[in-house]
Amino acid sequence: MSESEYHFELKWVEQIRQGDSGALKKLYKDNYPSIAHFVLNNSGTDTEAKDVYQESIIVFYEKIQNPAFQLNCLVKTFLYSVARRLWFKRLSEKNRYVGKITDYEDFVDFSEAETENIHEGEERFRQMEQALEQIGEPCQTILKDFYIHKHSMQEIAEKMGYTGTDNAKTQKYKCLQRLKKLFFKDYSFKA
Amino acid sequence: MKEDKPIFIQQIEDYLSQNLDEIQRAAFEQQLEVHPELQKEVDDYRVLFDGLESYQRRKNLSAQLESFHQEMTKTTILSVTSQVAKPQPRQFFLTLKKYSPNLLVAASVAILAIFTTIWVLDDSVRSIEQKQKSYFLSLRRDINKVKQKQEKLAKDQKISQDPKPVREYGATAFVISSNGYLVTNYHVVKDADSIYVESTKDKTSLSFKVENIYSDPAKDLAVLRITDPDFIGFAELPYTIRGEEANLGEDVFTLAYPRQEMVYGEGSISAQSGYRGDTLTYQISIPVNPGNSGGPLLDAQGNLIGIVVGKHLAMDGAAFAVKVKHLKADLDSLALNTDMPPILIPKSSHIQFLKRPEQIDLLKDFVFVVRVYNGKE
Structure with a gap:
């Protein structure tokens, strides 16, 4: 070049x-x-x-x-x-x-390491997608709205019918915990 | 353990996203040092948040790429069809077009005497919404129309005028060079006001405006070139032009659009000459219908050997295809007389060792519907 x-x-x-x-x-x-x-x-x-x-x-x-x-x-x-x-x-x-x-x-x-790297992004994406799918409702909506669509907790609380932002937040952290479990279930398996 | 409490996860998240003030952070870091299991928890959440973030980035990026893709292969025909006045009663129009005056006279004499006629395909309006059943009924009705017209034609050699303002014809064309050349029959595109080629690719429809750049009425061949500015090129052609003439009894197949969906037809070379000993064409035993015109005729290895043009009405399963050597000659003379980009045909077929469904899978992207709009007739 x-x-x-x-x-x-x-x-x-x-x-x-x-x-x-x-x-x-x-x-x-x-x-x-x-x-x-x-x-x-x-x-x-x-x-x-x-x-x-x-x-x-x-x-x-x-x-x-x-x-x-x-x-x-x-x-x-x-x-x-x-x-x-x-x-x-x-x-x-x-x-x-x-x-x-x-x-x-x-x-x-x-090289082998580079090749591994090429596939990694896609694999992680699939894992996350799977985890988000398995997590069920209302968790899926709450997490997607917050982390992907970047809605505020207040918007989410209104949408999901929580009485306050704090309740929504508590719910969100519960969901996050579940997501972590699901995500790492496959992750550690592959690592 | 403590981290089961939502409040704890909140702290981890705040720490990771650097939302803690200095004092809080220091306190948290102190905790980390004392509780190694907390450190692991933090690391896990870091991976999880990274995962969520790249998940989100990827989603956005994919959506963006998908829109580029759509734009690249977008359909332009929509604006045109909306202007086209569709013939109201969804019926089938058949007009007779001619090979040559001689053939016409011969054909009309023949029909009067022994009900034999050659019916050149696809000079019919293909009505898409029509159900197959009515398709065949109207087809029969229109054959009578053709007979009457032929009698009339024998007298004045003129095609009767149709009162409809804009007519739409459908037939088949196929790619002959990846840089945007296609081949169809001359009788398909003659008298055309505008010509489009369309195909459906993974549920998105492709449509390109083309112009007729070469006509050979004697052999009933026409070469089209895509003029659409959005056109970027086809993949490399999977087939090539076969040099030697096809043998009697050889297995052959064609792909075409007698209806909105692609239809596969197979058969064999049943004679090395066509209608009434016409040496320009092969007689083939493939069931063909209006709209098959312009379809590629391929041998078992996927080499191009002809172009489907018409069928015999009084003989079951007898269709005709122009021999490919005539197309070759046309392409050669086109190349000599033009300064357009060269027509590039691969030296060998890429699909010769594949099974038929695999061959078709690769071929199908190179076969298009031709839509001809004609406001004059």
Whole structure:
């Protein structure tokens, strides 16, 4: 990668890091065809191509949130390399791995630790989703409203019909405790 | 233990989100030192809160990416269809279009004598909401209409005018180059005011405006090019054009849109010439219906060998497909006479070793409905 190219990439990455949605959209649109092509030609469907692609964008996005992250290849190459790792994993999970993968782009071969890291985000997300699902009502609504939709305790108390914010808070902490149990039940199992 | 009390979790959360003032924090940290099990509890909650936060970030990001995706593959046809005056009685229109005057005369003579006629597909309005049952009934009725029209045609060689202001035709087209070229039949797109290709991909509908950039009336072929600014390109074509002519008895199949959903048809090459010895076409034993026109005809390995054009009315299961070599010739002459991006066809089929459902799964994204809007006729 030439110096000017590198410079340009860094600028772009910086824009995305700062939450520039236009830059992210451009990234999304520019890189979709090559990754879709890869997945479709390695026994994947459109939906799978889209999933794998979006997951690699998320991995990239999460990576660049860490200031220590160093980009040592083109963004395009990075995304492609992540996507192909993710796709290997899905193929093997589905027992569809046929032993031959056709590549269409340059790619970086990640180390085992890095590969682990790629899958980690998605796994943690699934765990959290599962835990939130298993927790049941009213906990699910309360926790989602507070931690995800960022509603205030007062709003939540009104919505759920608690007599005061304190009651809602107490309920919230009970829920949090349950969530912790459910979350770590799988977490420790996998660790 | 103490941490079972909500108030305790609240303290942990306040501590982790740095909501404690200095004195409170110092007190809490002192507690931590004395109770190592509390430290573990704090660590666990830290992981949990991080998890919740990244869960939330991910949700937002996914929603954003999904909207980019929708935008990338968005449908533009909606604005157009709303302007189109739909024919009111949802009936089936069939008009006769011609291969060539000779064929027409031959066909009309034939129908008068022995009830044989060639019926070129898809010059019919496909009414989507119509149930299959009425579809077939009206189909029969319209064949009579065609007969009458043919008699009339034999006299004045003119197609009768229809009073309806805007007509909508449906047929099939397929991708011949990933950079936005498609192929269909000439009789589908001739007289078109505007042409769109549509397909449904994972429940989102794709629609592109196309223009007819090359017509070959003699072979009934037309090449379309996507002009939509939103179009970014198709994936690499899974099929290629087969060089050698198809053999008698070879297994072949087609994918097309005789109705709103894609329909698969299979059969074999039943003759190496078409209607009345027409050497431009193969006779194939695939059941086809109006709307099949323009569909790709593929061999068992998924190589393109022809383009479905029409069927024999008096003979069961006899349809015709233009041989692919004529398309090849058209594409070559198109390439010579244009400065548009080159038509790129892969050297080999990617799907030759796959089973049929897998082949279709890969092929289906390359087959489109053609919608032709015509205000003149």
